[in-house]
Amino acid sequence: MVIKKLLSKLPERTLSKLVLKGILKKSVNTSDETYQKDFKNFMFKVNWNICGAVGYQIYEQTKYTHKYGELLDDADVLLSIPKIEHVRLLLSGDGLDLEMSRDKDRNFQLCVKDHFIIARFRPGFNPNPRVLTQLPLFSDMQKQMIYGKTLFELPENVSVDKDEIESLVKKMLEDSDRVSDEDYQKTFKDRVFKVNWDIDGILACQIFEETRYSYEFGKNLEVADVILIPTNMRYAKLLLQGVPIDITHAKDANNNFQLAVKIPMLTTRFKDPNMSPLVLSKLPFSKSLRKETEKEEKGEEYGSYIPVNLSVGEYENEVIPLKVFEHFINKASNIVACHCYCRVNSDCQNHEKKYGCMYMGDDTKNMILHENQKILSKEEAVQFVREAIEDGLIPLIGRSVGETEGQSIKDTGHFLSSCFCCSCCCINGKMISNASSALTSDSLIKKIEGLEVKIDPAKCVGCGTCLEVCVFKGREIVDGKATIEPEYCLGCGRCVDVCPNGAITIEIKDQSYIDELIAKIESVVDVEEQKEKLPIIG
Numbered sequence: 001m002v003i004k005k006l007l008s009k010l011p012e013r014t015l016s017k018l019v020l021k022g023i024l025k026k027s028v029n030t031s032d033e034t035y036q037k038d039f040k041n042f043m044f045k046v047n048w049n050i051c052g053a054v055g056y057q058i059y060e061q062t063k064y065t066h067k068y069g070e071l072l073d074d075a076d077v078l079l080s081i082p083k084i085e086h087v088r089l090l091l092s093g094d095g096l097d098l099e100m101s102r103d104k105d106r107n108f109q110l111c112v113k114d115h116f117i118i119a120r121f122r123p124g125f126n127p128n129p130r131v132l133t134q135l136p137l138f139s140d141m142q143k144q145m146i147y148g149k150t151l152f153e154l155p156e157n158v159s160v161d162k163d164e165i166e167s168l169v170k171k172m173l174e175d176s177d178r179v180s181d182e183d184y185q186k187t188f189k190d191r192v193f194k195v196n197w198d199i200d201g202i203l204a205c206q207i208f209e210e211t212r213y214s215y216e217f218g219k220n221l222e223v224a225d226v227i228l229i230p231t232n233m234r235y236a237k238l239l240l241q242g243v244p245i246d247i248t249h250a251k252d253a254n255n256n257f258q259l260a261v262k263i264p265m266l267t268t269r270f271k272d273p274n275m276s277p278l279v280l281s282k283l284p285f286s287k288s289l290r291k292e293t294e295k296e297e298k299g300e301e302y303g304s305y306i307p308v309n310l311s312v313g314e315y316e317n318e319v320i321p322l323k324v325f326e327h328f329i330n331k332a333s334n335i336v337a338c339h340c341y342c343r344v345n346s347d348c349q350n351h352e353k354k355y356g357c358m359y360m361g362d363d364t365k366n367m368i369l370h371e372n373q374k375i376l377s378k379e380e381a382v383q384f385v386r387e388a389i390e391d392g393l394i395p396l397i398g399r400s401v402g403e404t405e406g407q408s409i410k411d412t413g414h415f416l417s418s419c420f421c422c423s424c425c426c427i428n429g430k431m432i433s434n435a436s437s438a439l440t441s442d443s444l445i446k447k448i449e450g451l452e453v454k455i456d457p458a459k460c461v462g463c464g465t466c467l468e469v470c471v472f473k474g475r476e477i478v479d480g481k482a483t484i485e486p487e488y489c490l491g492c493g494r495c496v497d498v499c500p501n502g503a504i505t506i507e508i509k510d511q512s513y514i515d516e517l518i519a520k521i522e523s524v525v526d527v528e529e530q531k532e533k534l535p536i537i538g
Contacts, residue, residue: 012051012084013051013052015051015084015088016050016053016084016087017053019050019053019087019090019091020048020050020053020054020055020068021055021068023048023050023055023285024048024055024056024057024068025066026284026285027284028059028064030061030062030063030064031062034437034438036061036062037437038436038437039059039060039061039282040061042059043060044058044059044077045058045059045074045075045076045077046075046076046077046079046283047071047072047075047077047078047079048079049071049080049081049082050080051081051083051084051087053068054068054069054070055067055070056070056072056075057283059282074271075271076272076275077269077270077271077275077280078269079266079268079280080266080268081265081267082267083265086112086265089112096112096265096289097112097250098110098111098113098289099111099112099260100277101246101262101264106273107268108277109264109267109268110264110266110289111262111263111264111265112262113248113250113260113261114232114235114260114262114263115231115232115252115258115259115260116230116231116232116235116236116258116259116260116261117228117229117231117235117236117259118228118231118252118256118258119226119228119229119256119257119258119259120226120227120229120256121226121257122223122225122226125225125226127366128368128407128408128409129249129257129408130249130368130408131193131368132228133368134188135176135193135208136175136176136178137172137239137240138247139183140242154245155243158237158238160233160234160237164237165202165233165236166202168237168240168241169197169199169202169204169217169240171240172240173204173206173215174215176206176213176215177213179211179212185211187208188208188210189210191209192207192208192209193207193209194206194207194208194221194223194224194225194226195207195225195228196221196226196227196228197220197227197228198227198229199229199230199233199236200230200233200236203218204217204218204219204220205219205220207221232261246261246262247259247262248260248261249408268280276433278430278434278435279434281435281436281438282435282436286436299399299401299411299413299524300399300523300524301398301399301400301444302398302399302444302446302520302524303396303398303399303417303445304396304397304398304445304446304447304448304490304517304521305394305396305421305445305448305490305493306321306324306397307320307394307491307492307496307506308320308321308394308493309493309496309497309506310451310493310508319386319389321389322382322385322386322389324514325381325385325397326385327518328360328397328416328521329360329378329385330378331527332360332378332381332416332527332528333360333361333362333365333414334361334362334364334365335358335375335377335378335381336358336359336360336369336374336375336376337356337357337358337376337381337384338356338357338358338372338373339353339354339356339372340353340354340356340357340419340420340425341356342356342421342422342425343425345425346424346425348422348424348425351391351392351422351424351425352387352388354372355384355391355393356419356420357417357418357419358376358381358384358418358419359403359415359417360415360416360418360527361415361525361526361528362412362414362529363404363409363411363412363413363415364415366407366409366410367407367409368407389420391420392422393421393422394420394421394422394492394493395419395420396418396419396421396445397417397418397521398416398417398418398444398521398524398525399413399415399416399417399524400417413524413525413526414525414526414527414530415525416521416525416527423469423470423471426471428443428445429471429472430471432472432473432488432490433472433473446490447489447490447491448491448513448514448517449513449516449517450508450510450512450513451491451506451507451513452506452507452509453484453491453493453496453505453506454484454504454507455481455482455483455484455503456503456504456505457481457503459502459503460482460501460503460504461480461503462477462481462482463501464477464482465498465499465500466494466495466498466499466504467482469494469495469497469498470489471494472488472489472490472492473485473488474488474489474490474495475489475495482504491506493506
């Protein structure tokens with residue numbers, strides 16, 4: 001650690017050279033099982049440019065080569081760290097709080113979070129912190145954003161003048177009067193939300209109500225629901241000016257909710273623009289970026305794909321996923337559906353974007369709904385599932401605490417997650433087929449017990465059609481015939497539908513396995529109304 005601190009003080013040219021040499025010479029154990037899995041039948045060539053210092057790496061299953069001072073003509077990716085302050089951050093040794101993004105040309109980037117607003121909610125007031133995005137100042141900014149993309153370059157050398165900030169604050173207070181807007185009235189229906197501002201000593205307060213808005217410059221309310229304290233005046237100025245800075249969520253050392261700005265640190269240029277950036281997790285360098293955090297106690301997680309081409313027992317000639325979903329829909333206290341952000345982000349041309357995630361249970365009542373999210377009735381939810389299946393999408397259902405956290409709400413065991421995946425955009429598939437096996441070995445998604453996918457070698461001609469739709473690396477062609485990789489196959493059933501020769505079948509031993517699937521899901525998540533029920537433990 002002392003050596004790293006000393007290194008960080010070196011001049012830019014010397015530091016960038018030493019850091020790149022360290023990355024290139026990083027010990028790679030080609031006999032390691034994870035390494036060999038990651039680079040099985042896969043050669044990956046990497047060019048580096050760290051503040052002008054260049055070099056390359058070549059990864060193969062049983063070999064690793066590198067060279068400082070030269071670049072490959074045919075590299076799969078160029079990785080760049082253009083700013084020396086980010087190189088110094090890497091040497092901190094603590095790992096970084098990173099966020100993924102893409103630039104205007106859709107190049108993948110890793111961004112550091114630069115905190116700029118602390119949000120202190122009053123004691124006893126525990127809302128979804130995304131409630132801040134409903135304030136006119138932030139909702140205007142949200143409308144300028146597109147999921148997963150950075151649409152701007154952060155301005156450099158922004159000067160800050162206190163008189164100018166005061167003027168901008170006064171204008172923001174006046175512009176927040178949206179009482180006549182239908183969206184405003186829906187947002188603040190049956191509620192009062194009180195906000196204090198303290199911008200480097202510049203005070204202001206706002207009170208938002210369904211049919212009324214009031215504000216005052218130069219003072220704070222004695223009791224407010226939240227006080228917002230910008231800690232970076234450059235960003236505060238850009239925010240007040242309406243510049244679409246890329247805002248994300250963060251927490252400080254005391255677990256206070258914060259807003260942060262995404263600042264690109266590592267930029268990429270892939271030779272194949274369709275290559276998933278998740279492949280970068282296979283590189284030893286990626287491990288140095290991960291921030292070690294204390295693991296919170298979380299409840300048990302479990303999820304499973306339910307193939308649409310499966311029939312068994314009393315479910316014969318029935319669409320099994322629809323039957324499973326109806327079971328939970330009929331019990332659910334609340335149901336929320338949203339667009340598929342995987343397909344939106346990938347601009348999917350093969351399937352409808354509107355059939356995305358569906359969430360059920362009491363915890364969904366704490367969600368802050370955005371434009372592409374809505375509450376469904378039970379009848380609408382059944383129709384949603386039916387139409388998603390008809391669109392050729394494969395249902396996934398279960399409990400994922402990460403999904404709840406993604407909505408900025410606490411998972412109490414009453415948040416059932418489900419999504420409808422396509423083979424071209426599915427993030428789970430991209431993770432399993434592209435990321436390091438070290439990240440995917442403990443996946444919460446499991447194949448249904450008792451389910452078997454079989455290939456009839458007499459019918460298989462080795463055409464590879466099943467490989468094209470298998471996003472989980474669950475297929476290989478061996479000696480001219482398709483084979484199943486049981487370690488990776490999740491039984492989604494995509495291959496059954498596309499095989500031109502009917503060589504693949506999907507079977508389950510008996511109906512009890514479907515009943516056990518439902519029971520397993522119910523053991524980790526409860527979607528029923530909780531008014532008179534004990535909370536789920538775990």
